[in-house]
Amino acid sequence: MRIITDRRKEMTERSETEGRDLLSKMLLVRDENGQFLSEMEISNNIIGLLVASFETTSSAVTAVMNYLAELPHVYNEVLKEQMEIAKSKGPDELLTWEDIEKMKYSWNVARESLRLTPPAQGAFRETTTEFNYAGFTIPKGWKTFWTVHSSHKNPKYFPEPEKFDPSRFEGSGPAPYTFVPFGGGPRMCPGKEYARLEVLVFMHNVVTRFKLEKAIPNEKIVFYASPIPVHGLPVHLHPHQK
Template sequence: MDPAVAFSLPALVVLTLSFVILLSYLIRRISSTDAKTPPGSSGWPIVGENVHLGILGPPKFIKKRMEKFSPYVFKTSLLGEKMAFFCGPQGNKFVFTNENKLLTSWWPKSVTKVLLFTEVIDENQKVVAPLLANSVHDILKPEALKQYVSTMDSMARHHMETDWAPYDEVKVHPLSQKYTFSLSCKLFMDEDDNDKVAKVLKNFNIVTNGMISLPLDFPGTAYNRAIKGGKVLRGGLLKIIATRRKELMENKETTRQDVLSKMLLVTNEDGKLMSEKEISNNIIGLLVASYETSSVAITFILKHLAENPHIYDQVRKEQMEIAESKQPGELLSWEDVEKMKYSWNVARESLRLAPPGQGAFREALTDFTYAGFTIPKGWKIFWNVNTTHNDPKYFPNPEKFNPSRFEGSGPAPYSFVPFGGGPRMCPGKEYARLEILIFMHNFVKNFKLEKLNPKEKIVYRSTPVPAEGLPVRLNPHAKN
């Protein structure tokens, strides 16, 4: 064969393929420009804008793009996905009122792969943990939570005695993590073995630190560590679940009131029990919802109380009136918690300034229009708290800590959204309220605090946290 011909054949193939690729690219560009998608930036190839988000943190990242592109909606690329950020109360309202119509819940694969047994998830649900069992929802309802107030108070008292009182100086965030995780393990699994809880907590922290990250599964990356930690975490939970199931089968009856025990007895429409992997997914979903966000909320509440002594004094006054109405050793009741109105306003103002959850993901079920822009089917949506919580239009002097904002009718609708809204409002809102208020009661009853580093920075992981864990000096109150 003529060498020139032999050379030209592969060259022709390469040129043809190149032309086809270029043509398909141009067609996609033309079709994408025909649809007026939101303005924004896709960032760098592969990594998108993950680096920018990590460097700036969510509040600054979002503020800069709202100013540059649109105050209503802008596009970006995060976690390997095209994504539209919805902004302001109007954006929050649109997302919350279009659940299961235009939008459905969605979580990154980096989260589901790390946390869950994905083989037992219904792909149509596209949620982190499909809370299928009614028993899971039941424990989070106010009427069910009433029976757990005394347990929460008892554990908070013990926590103060063992982890706070013996020390002059402590780091608030790790202690808050220990408390909220221990409480979750007790109420959800009736597990109070300190060694078991500590082991699960260690792996849980590895997982939460790496699950919202670029899914690069290479040795040394946060995501790689999270995957390994997730395997250990799920393995440990399966052992706990299997042991409990064996106990139930042997005893036939149980007096336990925790979620795990109830879920082991729940059957679906076909009369089948939930598998141990399905139960594990549900328990992990509850732990994610109840542990990390609550520990961060408690950490920032104590931070703001340390920074605002006059507000601390008012919280303590309210809590001491409740404490002095009790008999020696008598535990708190639901009615006592209902009296903690000023304390809850303080907690809500802290949640406004330092929301533990930054928002949540959705996926577009179909093409739709919002604020004059087209959101294509399959695009991911992120609603977030940062576009309203610090907006002076809704919160005058937004940097000032002012619990009176929540008196009377409170903030404008859809402007204060630490628990989300609509059909997917956080089901653990009432649980979080009890956990936070009971902790506040026990803390201010025993201590006043002083920050050791007034200039400590806030860093963003899966949630915002003080870079040094919020080291404080404790000043115990004199016992009466």
């Protein structure tokens, strides 16, 4: 809020009419009534963007690294796939979209990580009308909390739900709307493909250089807005022999 207040004052003094960054642009936006957004509205929007773009991907990458360090057989399969891609590149050649599309097993590993440790745990829902369900009357305005684990860990859709098994995503994969770390339908997360790109590029660059070993084997995961290892997931990085 202090940063927003200072920036608004600075822009007013300079008579700025073009935003030089996201905050400046939001300070110049007017609503349908021609009014500027309040500082609280701007703050809420920026925090929402930070959580959606940074915290979720950071949490997803952390979960993937955790499982790669814990499960050598999974790590070895990811390493095999990623080294095949690395060998096809020149010394200074960067990854291309075609390379990302080849990372099928790696993405299955990432998706299984997202199933077991989703960055977004759920959301509050509010009924807009009164309705009956299973003999009960649900009043209008009733608030409930929906959790992603209601389907992610449902044995009906994912047999042995606590087992880490990337093969669940082979072929046609899980039934529609049972795997929902990015939501689903018309309101699916618009950053899904960008998140996939970030996670896979991170996996490629770590796995092709290092083998991972957890510094704290039984480190616990705590849940705030996102699942977070208690000690931040310290790992030993062992460089591959050239």
